[in-house]
Amino acid sequence: MKQRLFILSTALLAALACAGAHPGDITNWLQAPASTTAVEVRHSFFLTLILIAPFLLAAEGLLLFVIFRFRAKPGREPAKFHENTRLEIAWTVAPALVLIVIAVSTYKLIESINYSPASDIQVEVTGQRFFWKYTYPEYGLTISDEPLVVPENKVVTLLGTSVDVIHSWWVPALGIKKDVLPGRITEAWFKARRGTYKGQCAELCGPLHAEMLIDVKVVSEDEFKSWIRSKQAELAVPSAAAPADSSAAKPADSTGTATGRQ
Ligand SMILES: [Cu+2]
Numbered sequence: 478m479k480q481r482l483f484i485l486s487t488a489l490l491a492a493l494a495c496a497g498a499h500p501g502d503i504t505n506w507l508q509a510p511a512s513t514t515a516v517e518v519r520h521s522f523f524l525t526l527i528l529i530a531p532f533l534l535a536a537e538g539l540l541l542f543v544i545f546r547f548r549a550k551p552g553r554e555p556a557k558f559h560e561n562t563r564l565e566i567a568w569t570v571a572p573a574l575v576l577i578v579i580a581v582s583t584y585k586l587i588e589s590i591n592y593s594p595a596s597d598i599q600v601e602v603t604g605q606r607f608f609w610k611y612t613y614p615e616y617g618l619t620i621s622d623e624p625l626v627v628p629e630n631k632v633v634t635l636l637g638t639s640v641d642v643i644h645s646w647w648v649p650a651l652g653i654k655k656d657v658l659p660g661r662i663t664e665a666w667f668k669a670r671r672g673t674y675k676g677q678c679a680e681l682c683g684p685l686h687a688e689m690l691i692d693v694k695v696v697s698e699d700e701f702k703s704w705i706r707s708k709q710a711e712l713a714v715p716s717a718a719a720p721a722d723s724s725a726a727k728p729a730d731s732t733g734t735a736t737g738r739q
Contacts (some may be wrong), residue, residue: 499509508650509587511695512669514590515652521586528575581666590652593666604637604644604657604678607685614662624692628701629671637663642683649675655679669695 510516547556601612608622627633637646637657646652646665651674655665676691696704708714 482594484693510652510711511650511672511674512652512667514651514667517586517589518652521737525579526583528579531574532575532600576700590665593634593664594632596634596666598627599634600625600627602635602637602646602657604639604641604646604682604689606641606683607678607689609646609689609691613705616706616709618708618712620708620712624673626694626696626704627669628698630668631698632666632668635665635667637665643680644678644682644689645680646691647679647693648674650674651693653671654679669693671695671697684712 506563507519510519520654523546529548549555567721572711590686599614601614602625603610609625610619610621611623612619635646635653635655637655638661639659641659645654645655645656651667651669652671653665653667653676653708655663672695676693678689678691680686682689
């Protein structure tokens with residue numbers, strides 16, 4: 478029994494250690510936060526942990542102390558205690574205060590997650606079995622089944638919907654997990670540092686759900702602009718839709734948008 482426990486706990490520790498070894502892996506536990514939201518979520522996690530851990534330790538410690546100190550022994554009855562008003566008030570008020578602190582900070586965080594600050598760039602995210610489509614309305618650009626490319630340190634607002642069933646756009650490093658539903662538009666936002674982040678559809682949507690992967694490339698503003706230009710040229714987006722530099726864009730097509738896959 479002891480040996481089995483030892484093996485189990487060693488395996489658990491090894492799993493936790495491995496979890497920190499692959500920053501790009503979406504199954505990674507506690508991967509480095511890459512967006513302002515993810516940083517705040519991480520802070521909230523540690524704040525909550527720090528505030529509640531003493532209660533767990535105090536309760537378990539007291540329990541053990543009482544069990545060993547006051548238990549029945551040969552020739553001795555177990556101790557009996559009844560009522561201690563000050564103690565009862567203390568253990569009611571202290572957790573209540575801590576819960577208020579956790580609740581206020583958590584609701585503030587939820588509000589900042591739910592309400593986007595002034596948006597710098599908007600992307601429409603459409604979930605479809607079994608790929609993602611991204612539309613950049615201000616650039617007249619739509620891409621499918623490709624990485625989402627956005628500029629660093631900009632507020633990116635995502636407006637999500639689905640054309641078939643419920644999907645969920647989930648990128649752990651960005652601290653975002655937002656359901657996209659047919660007939661509705663859901664909103665999410667992030668402001669991220671440079672890097673490539675992986676995610677996945679997090680709502681079971683059919684046989685290829687596990688392959689409905691997400692790649693987000695957060696690049697410098699210049700790289701983003703040149704990526705936009707090259708995509709516009711590749712997909713023959715009308716030059717009027719490119720506010721920055723339209724010289725690379727090909728002549729306008731009739732639809733105003735182009736997609737790699739539909
Ligand atoms: Cu899915």
